[in-house]
Amino acid sequence: MKILLTGKDGQVGFELQRALAPLASVTAVGRASCDLANEAALRALVRAVRPDVIVNAAAYTAVDKAESDQAEAFAVNTAAPRVLGEEAARAGALVLHFSTDYVFSGEQERPYTERDMPDPCNVYGLSKYQGELALRDACARHLVLRTSWVLGAHGRNFARTVLRLGRERDAFGVVADQHGAPTPAALLADLCAHLLRQYGQRQDLPFGTYHVAAGGTTTWYDYARFVLGQARASGKPLKAGPDGVRALDTQAYPTPAKRPRSSRLDTALFCTTFGLRLPPWEEGVQHVLQQILESDLW
Numbered sequence: 001m002k003i004l005l006t007g008k009d010g011q012v013g014f015e016l017q018r019a020l021a022p023l024a025s026v027t028a029v030g031r032a033s034c035d036l037a038n039e040a041a042l043r044a045l046v047r048a049v050r051p052d053v054i055v056n057a058a059a060y061t062a063v064d065k066a067e068s069d070q071a072e073a074f075a076v077n078t079a080a081p082r083v084l085g086e087e088a089a090r091a092g093a094l095v096l097h098f099s100t101d102y103v104f105s106g107e108q109e110r111p112y113t114e115r116d117m118p119d120p121c122n123v124y125g126l127s128k129y130q131g132e133l134a135l136r137d138a139c140a141r142h143l144v145l146r147t148s149w150v151l152g153a154h155g156r157n158f159a160r161t162v163l164r165l166g167r168e169r170d171a172f173g174v175v176a177d178q179h180g181a182p183t184p185a186a187l188l189a190d191l192c193a194h195l196l197r198q199y200g201q202r203q204d205l206p207f208g209t210y211h212v213a214a215g216g217t218t219t220w221y222d223y224a225r226f227v228l229g230q231a232r233a234s235g236k237p238l239k240a241g242p243d244g245v246r247a248l249d250t251q252a253y254p255t256p257a258k259r260p261r262s263s264r265l266d267t268a269l270f271c272t273t274f275g276l277r278l279p280p281w282e283e284g285v286q287h288v289l290q291q292i293l294e295s296d297l298w
């Protein structure tokens with residue numbers, strides 16, 4: 001089996017390089033070898049590699065910047081998945097793609113299922129939703145994993161921002177009225193490997209969209225406190241510990257992009273379809289923090 005992996009230097013892509021290696025020969029590309037916004041280069045790459053599976057971990061993920069940089073966000077998050085889908089359909093390949101809880105506006109009380117209609121409240125979410133639709137239209141053999149609040153030891157994420165703020169400041173405010181589930185990049189990568197193995201062995205598995213996030217939910221505020229609590233317990237010098245985090249309402253922390261109030265994902269369909277378990281978010285965050293705190297990533 002041959003896998004083409006895009007976005008190899010991103011949080012999820014980095015972990016996928018490790019997780020997919022035992023399954024297949026993996027051609028992993030980053031921005032330097034392929035600009036996803038370059039449609040012709042992308043088509044040429046797929047035709048040269050001739051993969052059985054395309055795993056698309058590249059994306060435009062700068063949520064605030066996307067509001068003023070729409071063309072690039074749509075090129076990477078909508079047009080590229082369409083091109084990958086078209087090329088995969090032509091070659092009979094499977095496409096595994098990622099999407100986000102931000103396809104939902106977050107106004108619903110109960111967790112979102114795959115049957116709930118997306119209604120994104122920002123450009124990033126809209127570009128990702130249109131990317132889902134474009135891939136779905138282009139290639140029947142697709143898997144879209146919608147996940148949330150991704151963190152890895154390598155890369156940009158909220159947990160690492162909080163560690164930096166905890167080093168630099170005595171106190172800072174974090175919104176306490178937005179709910180979701182922090183999901184480790186390594187967990188997603190390992191789940192992808194399990195899925196691809198299952199699709200390789202069975203013909204009866206359904207394609208389509210699945211919600212995949214760590215178990216439980218929290219707020220950005222409680223998540224920040226958890227991160228600083230772990231850092232403090234490991235003996236790291238911090239200006240702000242958990243009590244240095246102030247709870248804010250969303251309107252007290254204005255950002256260019258609106259965020260969903262509650263984008264909790266119902267993951268029952270994923271767990272029952274594939275017989276997999278999604279561990280609680282605390283477990284995953286703790287593991288990532290251990291990697292950061294024990295290394296020079298701190």
Ligand SMILES: NC(=O)C1=CN([C@@H]2O[C@H](COP(=O)(O)OP(=O)(O)OC[C@H]3O[C@@H](n4cnc5c(N)ncnc54)[C@H](OP(=O)(O)O)[C@@H]3O)[C@@H](O)[C@H]2O)C=CC1
Pocket residue numbers: 007008009010011012013030031034035036037056057058059060061076097098099100101128146147148149150151155156185
């Ligand atoms: N991060 C999160 O919190 C969440 C992410 N997701 C989804 O999960 C997937 C993986 O996300 P994650 O690993 O966190 O994202 P990252 O931002 O960590 O990685 C994305 C990668 O894509 C690359 N990329 C961006 N634009 C281009 C381009 N034009 N050409 C080539 N490469 C490009 C980036 O390169 P560079 O760094 O140079 O820009 C980066 O290496 C994405 O589909 C994302 O939408 C879903 C929910 C939450």
Ligand SMILES: Cc1cn([C@H]2C[C@H](O)[C@@H](COP(=O)(O)OP(=O)(O)O[C@H]3O[C@@H](C)C(=O)[C@@H](O)[C@H]3O)O2)c(=O)[nH]c1=O
Pocket residue numbers: 061062063064100101102147148149150157158161165172173174175178220248253255259
């Ligand atoms: C850094 C910081 C953020 N916040 C708020 C802003 C925002 O509402 C929330 C999270 O901020 P961030 O900008 O780090 O997170 P954000 O970029 O919105 O994270 C999202 O990224 C995309 C790619 C996804 O797909 C989503 O699942 C989600 O992970 O916390 C504070 O209140 N205080 C702070 O000091």
Ligand SMILES: [Mg+2]
Pocket residue numbers: 061062063
């Ligand atoms: Mg961000």
